[in-house]
Amino acid sequence: MTREHEDLLGLLAEVRKRLLIPARDLSDEQAARRTTVSDLTLGGLIRHLATGERLWLEILRTRDGSLPEGMLDTAQYSMSETLSHWLSAYATAAAETDEYVRSLPSLDVEVRLPTTPWSPPEPRFWSARRIVLHLIHETAQHAGHADIIRESLDGANSTAQLA
Template sequence: MTREHEDLLGLLAEARKRLLIPVRDLTDADAAKRTTVSELTLGGLIRHLATGERLWLQVLRTADGSLPDGMLDTYQYTMSETLSHWLAAYAEAAAATDEYVASLPSLDIEVQLPATPWSPPEPQFWSARRIVLHLIHETAQHAGHADIIRESLDGANSTAQWG
């Protein structure tokens, strides 16, 4: 594994850690509560990111532009199952992503992205690096959402409560 692999996987691990802080000590009922005008819930965010990591890993592994089953699922943000179920699914997806990315000899490999309704008409290609950067961006963005949702839920926030 190169220094770049280590740096990017390290940043992704930090973003994941920040995402998980606001779901500490939550009940399933609290994880499913909407606390803002958006549809987002803490459990839904964990489900979305667990699903997202699993799907992006499929995109990275196949590299042929095939659309992973569930990639267009519009219910990814809703809480289904229990919070512990989605936390375990997220940990499993994260471990699989880390293992696969660490095994790549180079992050320069090109991956054809699946065609989606929002895609341009011509095939799109990303490097493995860009996919990892996308996961970092997505996780960090949703960690911020999770902070807001948790603070709206019970006043707890990652800075004051958990450092």
């Protein structure tokens, strides 16, 4: 594993940890509760990211542009199971992603992206590096959403929970 692998996976681990702080000590009811005009919930965010990591890992492994089953699922943001289920699924997906990325000799591996309704008409290619950066970006963005949702639930915020 290269220094780049270590740095990117280290940053991804940090943002994953930041995402999970707002989910501490929540009941399933709290995790499924909407607190803003958005449909986002803490449980739904964790489901979305668990599913997203699994889908991106499949895209990275196949590299052929095939569309993973569930990629177009519009219910990804709803909490269909318990919070503990999605926390476990997220931990599993994260560990599998990390293991696979560590196994790559280089992050320059080229990956053809699947065609989706929002894709440009021509095939797109990303490097494995770009996929890991996308996971970092997506997780960090949703960690901010999770903070807002948690603070709206009971006033708790990540800064206080880090102490």
